Amino acid sequence: MKPNDIPSYAFRGTGEQVQAIQFAYRRSPDQDAPQPVRHSVVIVGAGPVGLTLAIDLAQRGQSVLLVDNDDRLSIGSRALCFAKRTLEIWDRLGVGDPMVDKGVSWNVGKVFLRDEQVYQFNLLPEDGHERPAFINLQQYYCEAYLVERALQLHNIDIRWKNSVTDAVPGEDGVRLTLNTPEGDYSVLADWVVACDGARSPMRGHLGLESKGRIFRDRFLIADVKMTADFPTERWFWFDPPFHPNQSVLLHREPDNVWRIDFQLGWDADPEEEKKPEKIIPRVQALLGKDTEFSLEWASVYTFSCLRMERFVHGRVVFAGDSAHGVSPFGARGANSGVQDADNLGWKLDWVLRGRAGVELLQTYGPEREYAADENILNSTLATDFITPKSEISRLFRDQVLALARDHEFARRIVNSGRLSVPATLHGSPLNTPDTDLFAGRMLPGAPLTDAPVEVEGQKTWLLRSLDPEFTLLVFGEVPAWAAGLPNVQTLGVGSDLHDTQGLLAQRLDATPGTAYLLRPDQHVCARWRQPSEAAVRAALARATCAPQ
Amino acid sequence: MNHTESNVLNTGTHMASYDDYYEALISAHQGLDTAESHAMNARLVLLLSNHIGDLSVLQAALRIARGQPLANESTSLAGRDVITPVVPSHASA
Numbered sequence: 001m002k003p004n005d006i007p008s009y010a011f012r013g014t015g016e017q018v019q020a021i022q023f024a025y026r027r028s029p030d031q032d033a034p035q036p037v038r039h040s041v042v043i044v045g046a047g048p049v050g051l052t053l054a055i056d057l058a059q060r061g062q063s064v065l066l067v068d069n070d071d072r073l074s075i076g077s078r079a080l081c082f083a084k085r086t087l088e089i090w091d092r093l094g095v096g097d098p099m100v101d102k103g104v105s106w107n108v109g110k111v112f113l114r115d116e117q118v119y120q121f122n123l124l125p126e127d128g129h130e131r132p133a134f135i136n137l138q139q140y141y142c143e144a145y146l147v148e149r150a151l152q153l154h155n156i157d158i159r160w161k162n163s164v165t166d167a168v169p170g171e172d173g174v175r176l177t178l179n180t181p182e183g184d185y186s187v188l189a190d191w192v193v194a195c196d197g198a199r200s201p202m203r204g205h206l207g208l209e210s211k212g213r214i215f216r217d218r219f220l221i222a223d224v225k226m227t228a229d230f231p232t233e234r235w236f237w238f239d240p241p242f243h244p245n246q247s248v249l250l251h252r253e254p255d256n257v258w259r260i261d262f263q264l265g266w267d268a269d270p271e272e273e274k275k276p277e278k279i280i281p282r283v284q285a286l287l288g289k290d291t292e293f294s295l296e297w298a299s300v301y302t303f304s305c306l307r308m309e310r311f312v313h314g315r316v317v318f319a320g321d322s323a324h325g326v327s328p329f330g331a332r333g334a335n336s337g338v339q340d341a342d343n344l345g346w347k348l349d350w351v352l353r354g355r356a357g358v359e360l361l362q363t364y365g366p367e368r369e370y371a372a373d374e375n376i377l378n379s380t381l382a383t384d385f386i387t388p389k390s391e392i393s394r395l396f397r398d399q400v401l402a403l404a405r406d407h408e409f410a411r412r413i414v415n416s417g418r419l420s421v422p423a424t425l426h427g428s429p430l431n432t433p434d435t436d437l438f439a440g441r442m443l444p445g446a447p448l449t450d451a452p453v454e455v456e457g458q459k460t461w462l463l464r465s466l467d468p469e470f471t472l473l474v475f476g477e478v479p480a481w482a483a484g485l486p487n488v489q490t491l492g493v494g495s496d497l498h499d500t501q502g503l504l505a506q507r508l509d510a511t512p513g514t515a516y517l518l519r520p521d522q523h524v525c526a527r528w529r530q531p532s533e534a535a536v537r538a539a540l541a542r543a544t545c546a547p548q
Numbered sequence: 549m550n551h552t553e554s555n556v557l558n559t560g561t562h563m564a565s566y567d568d569y570y571e572a573l574i575s576a577h578q579g580l581d582t583a584e585s586h587a588m589n590a591r592l593v594l595l596l597s598n599h600i601g602d603l604s605v606l607q608a609a610l611r612i613a614r615g616q617p618l619a620n621e622s623t624s625l626a627g628r629d630v631i632t633p634v635v636p637s638h639a640s641a
Contacts, residue, residue: 399590409598 011148012098015255018144023071025161031185039065040352042176042189044164044202048079048139049320049337050195051146055093056345058153060468062352065187066156067178069163069196073147074139076223076297080251080259081331082142084124085422085447086338087131088463088522096131098145103135104252109234111404111416115241118404119411123419128503129450130461134331134419136253142334167192167205167316174315191348192316195337198306200322206313212306213380215327217387220262220273220300224283226293227256236416238401242285247386249329249416250286257296260286261328263386270300303327305376305383311340312365319344324372326379329386329417336375339422340368346468346520350544355487359545363430371423378418385415422447425523432517432526432539440509448522451504453497462504463522465497470543471518472536475499475510481533485540519543557608 010017030037041057043050046068054066082099090096111119123133150156165184166177174192178185194202203210235250237243246263253259262282264273272278279298287293306325311318320337344364350356388394403410425431425445432444442449451462467489472482478492493499493510508516508527517526517539526539541548563569577585597606611617 395586395590396594399587399594402587403591403594407595407598410594413594 009144009148011144015138015140015257018073018140019075021073021144023147023158023160025071025181026159027180027182028157028159028185030187031180031182033185036175036186036188038173038188038190039063040190041065041193041348042067042174042187042191043193043195044176045194045196045320045322046143046147046158046160047074047195047197047320047337048142048146048334049341050193051143051150052089052093052338053193053195053319053341053345054156054158055095055146055150055153056341057349058150058156059093060345060349061155062349063155064157065189066150066158067162067164068158068160069201071160073143076139076299078139079142079334080136080138080253081134081335081419082137083331083335083420083422084129084131084133085420086335087135088450089338089342091131091464092466092468092522093149095145095149098148099137099142100131100135102141102145102254103137104232104254105132105135106232106234106252107133108231109236109416109419111411111414112235112237112240113401113404114237114239116405118401119414128452128501130452130464131450136251136259138253138255138257139334141254164196164201164205167202169206169314169316172315190315190352193344193348194316194318194322195320195341196322198321198325200318202316203308203318203322206316208308208313210306210308210323210325212304212325212376214304215302215383215387216266216389217383218264218266218268218270218273218300218302219328220264220268220279220282220298222260222262222279222283222298223253223296224258224260224293225256225296226258226287226291228258228287228291230258234419238416240286243282247416248286264300268300273300274298303383305380307369307372307376310365311368311372312362317344317348317361317364319368323368324376326375327383329382330375330379331417331420332375332379335420336371339371340364342521343368356544356546363428363545367425367428367430370425370427374423375420382415382417386417430519430525430543430545432542434527436527436529438509438527440507442508442516442524442527444524444526446524448516448518448524449507451499451507452501453493453504454500455497460497462497465491466518466522468520470520470540471516472531473508473516473518474531475505475508475514476512479531479533482536485536488540517543555602555604557605557612559612 009021041062041064043054043064043066046066050066054064057064087096087100090099107122107124109121110117150158161181163179164176165179168175174189176187176189194200196202232252237248239245240248243262249261251259276295304325308318308323311323319340321333326332347361347364351358351361385397388397400410400413404414428445453460453462453465455465470488472488472490475493478490482490491497499505513530515528515531516524519525525543528535600606
């Protein structure tokens with residue numbers, strides 16, 4: 001597609017303008033081809049996960065077909081809290097800045113019992129990080145900035161109003177039937193990535209299921225526009241006077257919009273509770289009768305913690321909500337989906353280039369299934385605390401809250417959602433276990449921490465300084481043999497970049513000679529006090545499933 | 549038996565007066581209705597658990613209290629047994 005064929009959309013417009021964007025359906029030459037056209041990667045679903053993966057693959061030089069059954073961005077705010085790690089991934093894709101510029105940055109959460117604060121937490125208790133713990137941003141803005149970036153990349157072909165109605169796996173690929181306003185056509189795909197959401201039609205086409213627990217509770221989610229002087233913090237109430245016996249969560253969004261979650265209980269009638277005449281008194285009870293507000297969007301939901309047994313099925317890979325679902329308390333839905341994409345992008349690229357065998361791509365399964373379990377566990381524990389499922393569970397919950405006001409230990413038990421942090425991939429087959437002693441959290445499998453650095457006299461950040469390839473980060477002189485490592489960028493601390501504040505060495509527990517081998521998705525895969533060429537080559541082979 | 553290792557649940561005798569202790573426990577509940585007593589017991593469990601602090605000791609106590617033999621190590625909750633247990637890395641936040 002030539003750039004001047006791209007219609008200009010109001011990607012940086014107001015909320016109304018962004019939500020009004022309607023993408024043009026265009027007939028593809030594939031629809032007139034005598035035989036189904038083959039594509040190396042087809043991504044199903046242009047939500048935050050599918051778009052992130054498409055951009056990553058395209059930046060790595062792959063051609064991507066991205067199909068979406070709709071022609072609009074997300075309706076309503078939906079996903080709201082985007083975590084530090086997600087922003088760092090988007091920085092690598094060139095979309096972090098518009099997200100952070102528009103989003104509301106926050107680090108602090110407060111928990112109240114009735115009208116008294118019992119607990120406060122800071123999710124980013126140290127300085128020296130480029131990105132905040134979280135930004136709040138309506139999903140339609142997030143998707144708008146991602147689509148804007150995707151359209152700048154000539155090797156992404158986005159087809160709106162292309163709905164997958166059938167998927168037939170074969171020996172060396174998948175045949176997809178696509179339904180469009182102009183009828184059906186087929187394409188062949190070497191690889192299909194299903195980023196098509198919690199209800200995933202792709203899962204259905206393959207006869208697969210996502211299983212888990214459904215929580216017997218209902219929540220009203222209301223986005224309210226108003227001018228208010230609540231601070232930019234996450235506020236969570238247990239049993240507040242304005243909504244007795246239930247919980248309430250308040251969050252600030254851009255454009256003077258506030259997200260309010262009201263716990264309603266299992267017996268609430270979802271149709272009744274969606275009516276403005278039911279919602280407005282609930283909001284008024286929180287804000288006071290005199291606060292003027294307008295209702296932007298509301299929904300009543302229940303939730304479940306679900307997971308597919310496996311995320312890789314032959315040539316079809318599942319990512320995001322299609323593969324796993326969590327409750328919203330903890331912001332682990334969209335954030336874990338973006339991490340799925342981050343994990344998959346470089347592996348798929350390596351396999352498509354013939355640099356690695358299919359075994360590398362298959363490690364996406366156990367790595368992200370492990371991460372999904374961690375997210376589901378955290379989400380389940382939070383949900384059990386917020387929605388106790390038995391009388392005794394309720395009793396302990398209430399007594400924890402009662403003790404929390406005066407006793408510090410009980411504050412640590414209070415769980416209003418353990419907020420999304422990226423999984424450390426303990427036990428991944430791609431990790432090389434430590435042979436040297438290290439302190440701290442940057443063990444093999446951990447996503448690399450950020451730190452302030454200087455490059456050529458300019459202040460920048462560690463994560464900004466990494467190539468999208470493997471990196472050997474060496475404290476001190478980079479050994480001469482490192483230049484011969486295939487597909488590895490070397491970064492010398494003290495030469496290529498400078499640890500002017502000493503925070504990098506501190507966070508990585510580094511001493512002169514220490515080296516970290518980092519994957520293209522910025523996870524640590526090995527580290528040494530004094531690396532030998534043989535050890536680094538072996539770790540690299542292990543991290544890429546190369547024969548040793 | 550009288551274990552003294554810190555990571556083993558002590559079920560031997562090591563209080564000066566068990567009669568005094570039991571009297572204190574019962575009288576602490578005086579004047580409370582059943583719901584209030586249950587709530588107080590819950591707070592007591594939470595306070596003492598934090599004082600003990602060692603999860604393996606607490607798990608041993610939970611097993612005995614539940615009437616399970618000590619050797620039985622499975623206490624996984626229904627529906628959670630497929631989940632890999634991990635410590636939330638920001639639990640200290």
